[in-house]
Amino acid sequence: MLLVIMLVGNACETTKIASTKQQEPSVIADIKFQNINVIDAKDGLQENMTVLVKDNRIIKVAKAADMAPTGAKQTVVGTGKYLIPGLWDAHVHLVFTEGLESSMFRLFLAHGITSIRDTGGQLKLVLPEREKARKDPQNSPRVMVAGPLLDGKPTVYDGSTPNNPHLGIGAGTVAEAEKNAAEMIEAKVDLLKAYEMLTPEAFKAILAKGKAAGLPISGHVPLSMDVIEASDAGMSSMEHMRNLEFACSSDWEDLLKTRQKMLFDGQEEIGSTLRRNIHKAQRAHAVANQDATRRTEVLKHLADNGTWQIPTFSIMTAFSERFITRTDWQQSFTYLPSKIRDTWTKNSIAFARNTPVDPSSKDYAKWMFDMVGHMQAAGVEIMAGTDCPIFFLTPGYSLHEELALLVKAGMTPLQAIEAATTKPAQYFDLDKELGLIQEGFFADLVVLDANPLEDIRNTIKINAVIRDGKLHNREALDVLLTATE
Numbered sequence: 498m499l500l501v502i503m504l505v506g507n508a509c510e511t512t513k514i515a516s517t518k519q520q521e522p523s524v525i526a527d528i529k530f531q532n533i534n535v536i537d538a539k540d541g542l543q544e545n546m547t548v549l550v551k552d553n554r555i556i557k558v559a560k561a562a563d564m565a566p567t568g569a570k571q572t573v574v575g576t577g578k579y580l581i582p583g584l585w586d587a588h589v590h591l592v593f594t595e596g597l598e599s600s601m602f603r604l605f606l607a608h609g610i611t612s613i614r615d616t617g618g619q620l621k622l623v624l625p626e627r628e629k630a631r632k633d634p635q636n637s638p639r640v641m642v643a644g645p646l647l648d649g650k651p652t653v654y655d656g657s658t659p660n661n662p663h664l665g666i667g668a669g670t671v672a673e674a675e676k677n678a679a680e681m682i683e684a685k686v687d688l689l690k691a692y693e694m695l696t697p698e699a700f701k702a703i704l705a706k707g708k709a710a711g712l713p714i715s716g717h718v719p720l721s722m723d724v725i726e727a728s729d730a731g732m733s734s735m736e737h738m739r740n741l742e743f744a745c746s747s748d749w750e751d752l753l754k755t756r757q758k759m760l761f762d763g764q765e766e767i768g769s770t771l772r773r774n775i776h777k778a779q780r781a782h783a784v785a786n787q788d789a790t791r792r793t794e795v796l797k798h799l800a801d802n803g804t805w806q807i808p809t810f811s812i813m814t815a816f817s818e819r820f821i822t823r824t825d826w827q828q829s830f831t832y833l834p835s836k837i838r839d840t841w842t843k844n845s846i847a848f849a850r851n852t853p854v855d856p857s858s859k860d861y862a863k864w865m866f867d868m869v870g871h872m873q874a875a876g877v878e879i880m881a882g883t884d885c886p887i888f889f890l891t892p893g894y895s896l897h898e899e900l901a902l903l904v905k906a907g908m909t910p911l912q913a914i915e916a917a918t919t920k921p922a923q924y925f926d927l928d929k930e931l932g933l934i935q936e937g938f939f940a941d942l943v944v945l946d947a948n949p950l951e952d953i954r955n956t957i958k959i960n961a962v963i964r965d966g967k968l969h970n971r972e973a974l975d976v977l978l979t980a981t982e
């Protein structure tokens with residue numbers, strides 16, 4: 498370069514030559530998607546595009562016809578294929594089923610899930626999982642953790658039964674609730690999760706701590722509170738639309754008073770039993786007595802306050818829809834470690850055979866499906882999450898069912914994709930660089946063999962997954978799926 502300057506001796510000429518020379522290496526990508534159909538929540542479908550990835554970022558997105566020939570270490574011929582942003586499962590429990598923990602990452606990745614939000618697990622168990630993911634991002638999803646459920650007393654997930662493992666910590670006083678929240682913040686969790694047995698005072702104390710630390714506060718609306726009160730207090734998101742039916746019932750004030758009395762009288766009971774009895778006493782009644790005016794008021798508060806909803810249809814409708822016995826669902830158990838596969842196969846079939854569908858669970862599912870439509874109309878934000886691996890929800894596979902159920906609830910396929918890509922990124926303030934296929938964004942991507950906008954079930958037709966800039970082709974994904982031992 499120095500030689501050029503000396504020979505030419507003209508400042509303009511020199512600069513031109515120098516800049517041409519400097520640009521050469523930058524057009525060499527690590528991965529080139531050639532002539533692929535790009536889909537993201539911002540621009541919808543863009544056909545015949547070229548997308549370039551370098552390191553772990555998308556560096557170019559352009560019409561294939563407009564692109565000059567570009568060198569790349571790997572080229573994916575995209576004709577007839579669809580590129581979508583990597584998916585999130587925004588409600589999982591990494592440490593829940595013994596023996597499944599070490600399979601969670603491979604199952605997520607193999608199903609195109611490149612980010613997850615863990616919504617409850619003991620700190621000493623979930624923090625090492627997050628650490629593992631951070632050390633090896635190309636072979637793990639991005640992991641956000643809440644730590645344990647910050648509950649009141651009695652505590653629901655206190656480890657008293659196999660169905661209620663020790664996921665929660667209970668606070669009997671406001672000071673204890675503050676201490677529990679402070680411990681989570683100290684451990685650098687990514688969000689807090691408040692739970693159903695909290696008093697309004699303890700709940701608000703947790704919110705104040707979380708807000709001061711800049712963390713989103715998710716959870717179940719405490720049974721002692723009304724949804725509007727919890728939303729106005731600053732709750733960021735409500736899981737499973739839990740206890741929303743109570744708030745939209747015509748007699749919501751009476752229901753609230755009854756719940757408060759049941760909580761007061763039930764102090765000596767087992768937490769999970771008390772919670773179940775309260776739901777049992779009020780849910781069917783509330784679903785049968787929904788009040789449209791009151792619902793409009795509740796949803797307006799959720800929309801105005803930015804209180805998001807994660808319907809988790811997968812878990813909430815598994816009892817009524819019974820997809821766990823479907824052939825493809827049973828087939829998905831073959832991806833699990835053999836011992837878990839055998840248990841799930843046996844127990845899921847026994848459950849379906851021995852437990853008749855409760856008509857009230859059908860009514861509740863219908864209420865949920867309808868409510869998503871009302872929430873969309875009211876401008877309430879929605880994210881896609883499953884609650885896997887609870888109740889035979891195969892990690893990874895279940896998220897695709899969730900997307901289909903969101904569409905069944907009235908979302909367009911693109912809105913369902915948005916709920917699993919840009920929306921969770923926005924929830925964590927990552928939406929400037931995650932969740933879209935745009936220049937500068939993280940290279941977390943999924944290549945599909947068919948168009949998900951024509952049929953949302955096409956999201957399962959995965960040709961390749963790109964995580965943190967690393968391409969996992971179909972062969973590599975099959976290796977992940979079959980690594981069961």
Ligand SMILES: [Zn+2]
Binds near residue numbers: 588589590616617
């Ligand atoms: Zn959960």
